[in-house]
Each structure stands twice: as structure tokens, then as C-alpha cells.
Amino acid sequence: MDRVMVDFVKALRGNGVRIATSETLDAMHALDLVGYSNRARLKTALSATLAKSEEEKSRFDACFDQFFQFNDFEQFGQDQKPEPPPPSFLQQMLKGDNAANATAEAQSPLGQMLMQGDSQALSQAMAQAASEANVRDIRVITQKGLYGRRMMMAMGLEAMEQEMWAAEGSQEPQQQALGQQLREARERLREEVKHYVERQYLLQASGDSRALRESVMRETSLENLREFKDVQGLVRKLAKRLVATPSRRRKVYQRGKLDVRSTIRHNIPYSGVLLETHWKTKRVDKPKVTAICDVSGSVSQYSRFLLMFLYSLTEVISNVRAFAFSSDLMEVTEWFERENLDTAIDLTLNRLGGGSTDYGRSLQTFTDLCLNQVDHRTTVIMLGDARNNYGDPRTELLQAIHNRARQLIWLNPESRLRWGSGDSEMKRYKPHCTWAEPCQSLNQLERFISNLLRYSQ
Amino acid sequence: MNQSTGSSPISVDQIKSGFAQSGYICNDDIAMTMFLAYQLEKPVLVEGPPGVGKTELAKATAHYLNYELIRLQCYEGLDEAKALYEWKYGKQLLYTQVLKDKLGDLLKGAHGLAESIDRLHEFGDIFYSEQFLEPRPLLQALQAEQGTVLLIDEIDKADHEFESFLLEMLSDYQISVPEIGTIKAKRHPIVFLTSNNTRELSDALKRRCLHLFIPFPDAKLERNIIQTRVPGISEKLQDQLVGFVQEVRKLDLKKQPAISETIDWARTLLLLHAEALTPELVASTLNVLLKHEEDIGNVKDDMRTLFNKLFKQ
Structure with a gap:
């Protein structure tokens, strides 16, 4: 049973439950105490030793139900066997027929097993073959056929097929009937194996492939990221990790x-x-953050993710004010507080997005609106590409903000090489920022926010 | 197993009924985890919303096993001087003052500094011996001859450093004190850590513990709890009360009412000699159940729908 346990732990890890080796050992000890007789209790015992937070518990529950659905228990209990009805029917036919039929019995081990409809032996053989074919190494769903084939070969398909063909080719009607039966049995087996491999894939590999997709998403340029479906979930996950970082203290x-x-x-x-x-x-104060985001065409996607991040962090950031600008600037904090994230972002983009960018005018409006509310606790984050359509950059306004604020950070979606090229005013704005960073992927954004939280202590 | 007293829990069911006798009604999950904790001698990390009986579980265990309960309340800035041990500075100081005169007698006849110090050395580290050691909860639990239940309450409120400091204690039931050496537990205490999840605990700590999450109870369990804790209450009122609380929990509230609040409410209604729930009665006693003005307002607004749902069933 150790093997089952190890597989189960691997499946849990794939589904995002963190398990240390010592915890696996604990689970084994618990298993010795509890036994397999009571499924509910087994679940509780394993849950107590393996899943260590509310979130992990729910993942554990799902994984447990899926993993132990396969009939590992049936040899201990007297639950129903997942025996497909046809074999028993065929068996009856075989038994009910005259004695001559007895000679037409399958000779290959796999054929015998299938014809006898011994589901227990079959499931054991299947598990055995699965471990021989290393089904647990399956990574992507397209490998399903390959592993299924390997499993069938490991179960001794070859010998059975030889027999099947031989029987079909023979003249005796009994032999031909046997061949027919074997063919049907093979199809059933193929189905079973397919399901088995699918289940293994769901258990073992979906976690891995999710991790792969997440790491791709984190490196993808924010501009293209919208095409990924579950990106908001990932942002929430990253934000949650930032909140939970245990080293964050209120006092030093x-x-x-x-x-x-x-x-x-x-x-x-x-x-x-x-x-x-x-x-x-x-x-240690919670940082007060004022975000000023460019929402004109090229940059709006970046703004979207910055705002998404900031508003997922309300637990550790006390006061987020959001301003959006394109040709002019306005405060959008209220939308974000009232609406859900997606609606708020869409509202902002609809109202402001798309105009030609005017940094000078937007900075002037910001100064008029709330420069006096920027104080030594406020971190001001500017997000924009600083492309001002050759207008007046009004750097003195940025300097005034810098002087009042605790820090002024500029995030630029363009890479450093392009700063200052064409109509980019980045080189002129940069001296007035505490620091300026390129911000192109979720990874960079996460690193930036983590710095923001750390330095504000 | 080094615990083999008469009341040793052998099976999950025994634990469950034992807890019930000490007035703590629990489900299978809790009993199972306690069984494992006892058999594997592992600390238990108990999480859940406030007021679901995390601390009560430790008390019930102590009561059931007839062990002493040692409690350590965690807070920001808690350090080892308050959790583990402290030297009795005052006593040390007082003794040195009192013994000052004796010192003269002792050192009489000694020639030179070296000889005086040698003489003093003969007395060893008198001022740093057990007599001057003030044991705090953790040390008390390790030194106890009888079995103990050690409750480390609200570990999430303590600092990160303190969490790391606990690791040695939790995995090996021993603690190293620089002046004395390593102190091993005479008998392994049963350790409970509770957390309200105000921050994530470190993986190292979680790894060493069994984990138990206590959610809000379902209606059946809650009825049982009320029956045990508030014996005088009529069955009808009890059903209505539990039904109402279960419905209230489904609303979007700042703070959901927990079991402790349900019990308080049941007691209040009992004192008022209530026979059945009425909207007026609920409105006037709602502040026992809910602790935020906003929540009370919300529930009052929804009172009619709540009652409709309740009496339809």
C-alpha cells in the first residue's frame, strides 16, 4: 500500500498541496492506526496529516475523491465491482452451452482474465501494467494514446491478439466464436485503459501542466496576456502570496x-x-498608494494589470487611490471600490481610453485635484510610456509631486532601450522619480509590488 | 506510548463520548484528529473562524484526560522570557544583598584575588540554578510529572521569530536553555496551537503539526451543542434558534455568528422566558448574536424573508 500512498501524495502535490516527506511518514503512521475499513475516517486522518490550510483541505477533498474512486478498496470491502455486464453474460453463455465449448477457452493469460470477467484480477493487472508503463509520467493530454498502448502491451495484449487472430482464422465455429468474443473483450479493455490513463492524467499531470502554463503567463508581455483565460486567478494568487509573506511585520x-x-x-x-x-x-505603516495610470491605447493593458494587482492587495495596502488619464485625468477610485474589478476597469477604459495622451495637462489636473493630499506616507506610482506626442512634459509638476511624496515610482511598459526615443519624455521625467522600472510581465510587476511592500516598512 | 492511564482513549468513538461527557460536542473529524494526536504524539494546529470552540477543545481534552491545562496566550512581542523561563532578578539581587556580609566571612583568610575567586568558584553557579528560575508555560509543560495539555493560543498573533523558536519544542518536545542545557519533556504534553488566520503560518511549523480546521457547525451538531450547553431550553425554541442562526450565516456579514454567540443568545432567550422566536424578540436581542452595527442593520432589514424561510420549513 506504500506505493498507493506515494502516488496519492504525488497527485496532491500536482494539485498544489505542499507536502513534505515527514508529512508523508505521518500519513503512513496514521494509516497504520486507522486502516482502510472506514473511508470517511481514512479521509479525515489523511487530511489532518497532509493538508495544512483551509484552501489545501478543499483541494485535498477533491483529490481524495478522485484518487480513491478506483477500486483500490474493493479487495477489502464488499463494494460492487465495476464489472461491465457483457462478460458475465458471455460467461453464462459459455457455461450454459454444451461441453464442447470448454475446449474453446482462451489460452493467453490476458484472454483468460478477460473471459472470466475477473474484475479484481483485471484491475490489479491494470495497476501493475500502469506502473510498468510509467503512466504517472504522463505530462500532456496528447500522450494519452501512447501510454494506453504501452499499458495494454504490458498487460500481454500481444499474446492475446495472436490468439484472437488465430481463432478467427480457424475453421471451427467454436474457435471463431471465441475470436469474436476476444475481439469484443479487447475493445472493452481498450475503453477501460483509456479511462484509467485519463484519470491518471487528471490526477498527476494537470497540476504540472497548470504550473507550466502559469510560468508562461508570468513571462508573457502584459499586452498579450489578456488572451489567457485564468490570468485574473493567477494575479489573485500572486497577490495573496504577497499578503501572506510571513516575514511582514507590523513592528520591528x-x-x-x-x-x-x-x-x-x-x-x-x-x-x-x-x-x-x-x-x-x-x-510599520501600511503604505498609502496613489496610482496614476495612463489608459491610452498602447498602455491600457498594463494599467489594467497594475490596478488588478493593487486592488487585490487591500489587506496590506491601506489606501489606494487610482487616477486614470489619457488626454486628461480623473479619479476612478470610486468605481474600483463600488464595482467589481472587471467592470471598473472597463468603465475606466471606456470613459478615458483611446484619446491622444497629454502628460502635461494630466499632471496639471492631478496637481489641482489633490497634490495637497500627497504626504510623506504616500507612494505615488506613475504608469505610462511617457510618450507625450511632442507636447510640453511639465517636468516641474512631477518634481513637485516627488518633493511631497514618500516616493515616486515610474513604471514604464517599454524596455529601457526605447526610453527617450521619438516622442518619449522618459529621460526628462526620470530624474524626478525615486526610481523608474520597466514593467512588462507579471513577474516584473510582482517583483515591483513586493519591493513596494518591503521598502514601505 | 508513554501514556497509559486508566482513561486512555482507545478509539475515536470513546473520545467522542468522553468529550460529550465534559460538555464538548464534536463531530467525527475532531475526534479523529484528537485520536491521531494522542497516538502519534503530535501537536495539533487548530484553525477556524473565531468562536467555533478552538480553545474549548483544549479545555475539553484536559478535562477528559484529567490533565492539567497550561495556557500560553500569544501576542505581538511575546518572547522567550515570557514563554519559556526567566531568571528571578529581584530574588537574585535580594540574596546577593543579604549575603554580602557572609561574603566577608567566606573570604576571610584568603590571600590575593586568585584565591578569593577560587573560593567563590567552589559554590558553583548558585545564582543561576533552578531555585532562581521562573518557569513560564512552555517550561512548566515540559517539567510536569503528570500529563499536561499545553495550549498555545492564537499563535498567529505572535512574531515570526517566536514561531521559529517553537519548532524545537514541537518536533522533539525539548528546549535548549543556554545556562542550564537541554530540557527534555518528562512526559510528552498534548500540544494545541490555535490560529485565527490573521497571517499565514510558516511551512516549517505546519509540517510539524496535525491540522484541524473547525468550520461553523451544521444544524444538527449545533442543536446538540445547544442542548448540552443550555439544558433548560425548549425543543421548539431550540429548533427555531438554530434554524435562524444557520440562515443568518448565509448572509453577507462582517462577522458571522459563531457557536459561542449562539449559546449566548440561547441563554438570553431562556432568561427572557421566550417560548418562540418573534421578529420583535429577535430585533431586541440581536446584539447578542451580532457584534457589528452594520450587520445588525442588515439582518433587521432581511428579517421578514428570514422568518418566512424559517416557518415554511
């Missing part, structure tokens, strides 16, 4: 300077002998 202890006042006060009981030291603590 035992760093920096001795807190003299507190130390003296706490040592009064020891007649002023300084036995206990107290250190200055630093409160």
Missing part, C-alpha cells in the same frame, strides 16, 4: 537604538541596575 523589534527611557523605567524594581534592556520599536 530589537533593531536600532536602545530606548533609554523605557529601559530605566523597567529597571526601577532592580534598584536602578540596568538588567533589562528595552529597544526602540518602529511601527
Whole structure:
């Protein structure tokens, strides 16, 4: 049964449950105590030892139901066998017929097994063949046929087919009937094997291929990313990981300077002998973020993902204000607070997107609107390609924002090489930013946000 | 197994009925996990929304096994001086003052510094011995002769460092104190860690524990709990009450009512000699069940639909 356990753990890992070797051992011990007799209890016991958070529990439940649906238990219990009705029917036919039929029995081991309709032996042979054919290594769904074929070969298909052809080719009617039966049995077996491989694929490989797709998505340029279906789920997942990073603390202890006042006060009981030291603590503020996003044609997709990220982070960022601009600027915070993310983004793009970009005018509007609300706790994020259609860049306005804010960060969807080329004003804006970064893929965006959270401590 | 007292739980069902006797009604999952924790001698990490009886589980276990319950409440800034041990500075200071005069006698006749120090050395580390050690919850649990239940409450409130500090304790039931050495548990305590999920715990900690998630109870379990905890309540009221709470949980609220709130509400209704739920009664006692003004407002608005649903069934 160890093998089953190891496979199960592998399937769980593929489905995103993190399991250490020591936990597998715990599960084995638990298995020894609980046994297989009670399915519900087995599930609880394995769940307690393997799945360690609410989210993992739900994944575990799904995986458990799928994995142990195969009749591994039936040899212990007396559940119904997944025996297809035809073989028993054929069997009856065989048995019910005259004695002469007895001679027309299949000779190959696989043929015998199939003709006897022994589903238990069959499922065991199937599991055996699966491990010989290494079905667990299946990676993509197109390999299904290959592995199915390999499994059938491992079960001894060749000998059976030889027999089948020989029987069909012979003159005796009994032999011909046998050949017919064998052919039918082979089709059934093929179906069974196909299902088995499919199930294995779902269990083992879907996790891997998902991981593969995610890593592709993370490197893809944000502009093309919309074509992926589950990108929003991925953004949420990344954001959640940023929130959960355990090293993030509200206060920093035992760093920096001795807190003299507190130390003296706490040592009064020891007649002023300084036995206990107290250190200055630093409160860690949640960063206040103001995002100013260019939503004109070329950049709107990037803005979309930045906003998506920021609004998935409400747990660790206290106050997000969002401004969108193209030819002019307006505040869109309210939409994002009221509507769901997709609607808000679409609203913004509809209202503002598409116009020709005017950075100077937009900065002026921002200054008029809320420069006085930017303070030393605010992080201002500018997202745009700084292509100003040869208008006045008004760098002095950006400088004013920089002076007031805690930091001013510019994210540019273009690579560094293109900064300053053509109508790009990036080279002139850059001196007034705390730092400027290219931001082209989810990976870069994630790294940026993680920095944002770290430096704001 | 080093635990083999008379009340040793052998099967899951025994644990379940044992807990029921101490007034803690639980489902199979909880009993199963407790069984494993006891048999495998592993700590249990209990998670779930506030008020579903995470702390109560530890208390019930202590009561059932007749073990002492040692509780360590975690908070931001908790360090080993408060969790493990501390030297009794005051006592050390006082003793040195009192013994000052004795010192003169002791050192009488010693020539030179080296000889005086040698004499002092003869007494060893008197001031850093067990008499001056103030054991805190973790050390208490390790030193206890009898079996103990150690409850480390709300571990998610403690710092990241403290979590790492616990790892040695959780995996080997031992702790290293620089001045004394490694202290091993005399008997392995049953350890509970509870978390409200305000932050993600580290994988290292999770790996060492069994994990138990306690969700809100289903209607049947909740009725059982109310029956045990609030014995005087009539069956009709109990059914209505549980049905109402179950419906309220389906609403979108800031804070869902937990079992503890249901119990409080049942007690309140019992005190008011209520026979059945009426909208007026619910409206006037809703603040026992819900703890946010906004939630109370929401439920009051939905009262009619809630009652319609409730009495249709």
C-alpha cells in the first residue's frame, strides 16, 4: 500500500498541496492506526496529516475523491465491482452451452482474465501494467494514446491478439466464436485503459501542466496576456502570496537604538541596575498608494494589470487611490471600490481610453485635484510610456509631486532601450522619480509590488 | 506510548463520548484528529473562524484526560522570557544583598584575588540554578510529572521569530536553555496551537503539526451543542434558534455568528422566558448574536424573508 500512498501524495502535490516527506511518514503512521475499513475516517486522518490550510483541505477533498474512486478498496470491502455486464453474460453463455465449448477457452493469460470477467484480477493487472508503463509520467493530454498502448502491451495484449487472430482464422465455429468474443473483450479493455490513463492524467499531470502554463503567463508581455483565460486567478494568487509573506511585520523589534527611557523605567524594581534592556520599536505603516495610470491605447493593458494587482492587495495596502488619464485625468477610485474589478476597469477604459495622451495637462489636473493630499506616507506610482506626442512634459509638476511624496515610482511598459526615443519624455521625467522600472510581465510587476511592500516598512 | 492511564482513549468513538461527557460536542473529524494526536504524539494546529470552540477543545481534552491545562496566550512581542523561563532578578539581587556580609566571612583568610575567586568558584553557579528560575508555560509543560495539555493560543498573533523558536519544542518536545542545557519533556504534553488566520503560518511549523480546521457547525451538531450547553431550553425554541442562526450565516456579514454567540443568545432567550422566536424578540436581542452595527442593520432589514424561510420549513 506504500506505493498507493506515494502516488496519492504525488497527485496532491500536482494539485498544489505542499507536502513534505515527514508529512508523508505521518500519513503512513496514521494509516497504520486507522486502516482502510472506514473511508470517511481514512479521509479525515489523511487530511489532518497532509493538508495544512483551509484552501489545501478543499483541494485535498477533491483529490481524495478522485484518487480513491478506483477500486483500490474493493479487495477489502464488499463494494460492487465495476464489472461491465457483457462478460458475465458471455460467461453464462459459455457455461450454459454444451461441453464442447470448454475446449474453446482462451489460452493467453490476458484472454483468460478477460473471459472470466475477473474484475479484481483485471484491475490489479491494470495497476501493475500502469506502473510498468510509467503512466504517472504522463505530462500532456496528447500522450494519452501512447501510454494506453504501452499499458495494454504490458498487460500481454500481444499474446492475446495472436490468439484472437488465430481463432478467427480457424475453421471451427467454436474457435471463431471465441475470436469474436476476444475481439469484443479487447475493445472493452481498450475503453477501460483509456479511462484509467485519463484519470491518471487528471490526477498527476494537470497540476504540472497548470504550473507550466502559469510560468508562461508570468513571462508573457502584459499586452498579450489578456488572451489567457485564468490570468485574473493567477494575479489573485500572486497577490495573496504577497499578503501572506510571513516575514511582514507590523513592528520591528530589537533593531536600532536602545530606548533609554523605557529601559530605566523597567529597571526601577532592580534598584536602578540596568538588567533589562528595552529597544526602540518602529511601527510599520501600511503604505498609502496613489496610482496614476495612463489608459491610452498602447498602455491600457498594463494599467489594467497594475490596478488588478493593487486592488487585490487591500489587506496590506491601506489606501489606494487610482487616477486614470489619457488626454486628461480623473479619479476612478470610486468605481474600483463600488464595482467589481472587471467592470471598473472597463468603465475606466471606456470613459478615458483611446484619446491622444497629454502628460502635461494630466499632471496639471492631478496637481489641482489633490497634490495637497500627497504626504510623506504616500507612494505615488506613475504608469505610462511617457510618450507625450511632442507636447510640453511639465517636468516641474512631477518634481513637485516627488518633493511631497514618500516616493515616486515610474513604471514604464517599454524596455529601457526605447526610453527617450521619438516622442518619449522618459529621460526628462526620470530624474524626478525615486526610481523608474520597466514593467512588462507579471513577474516584473510582482517583483515591483513586493519591493513596494518591503521598502514601505 | 508513554501514556497509559486508566482513561486512555482507545478509539475515536470513546473520545467522542468522553468529550460529550465534559460538555464538548464534536463531530467525527475532531475526534479523529484528537485520536491521531494522542497516538502519534503530535501537536495539533487548530484553525477556524473565531468562536467555533478552538480553545474549548483544549479545555475539553484536559478535562477528559484529567490533565492539567497550561495556557500560553500569544501576542505581538511575546518572547522567550515570557514563554519559556526567566531568571528571578529581584530574588537574585535580594540574596546577593543579604549575603554580602557572609561574603566577608567566606573570604576571610584568603590571600590575593586568585584565591578569593577560587573560593567563590567552589559554590558553583548558585545564582543561576533552578531555585532562581521562573518557569513560564512552555517550561512548566515540559517539567510536569503528570500529563499536561499545553495550549498555545492564537499563535498567529505572535512574531515570526517566536514561531521559529517553537519548532524545537514541537518536533522533539525539548528546549535548549543556554545556562542550564537541554530540557527534555518528562512526559510528552498534548500540544494545541490555535490560529485565527490573521497571517499565514510558516511551512516549517505546519509540517510539524496535525491540522484541524473547525468550520461553523451544521444544524444538527449545533442543536446538540445547544442542548448540552443550555439544558433548560425548549425543543421548539431550540429548533427555531438554530434554524435562524444557520440562515443568518448565509448572509453577507462582517462577522458571522459563531457557536459561542449562539449559546449566548440561547441563554438570553431562556432568561427572557421566550417560548418562540418573534421578529420583535429577535430585533431586541440581536446584539447578542451580532457584534457589528452594520450587520445588525442588515439582518433587521432581511428579517421578514428570514422568518418566512424559517416557518415554511
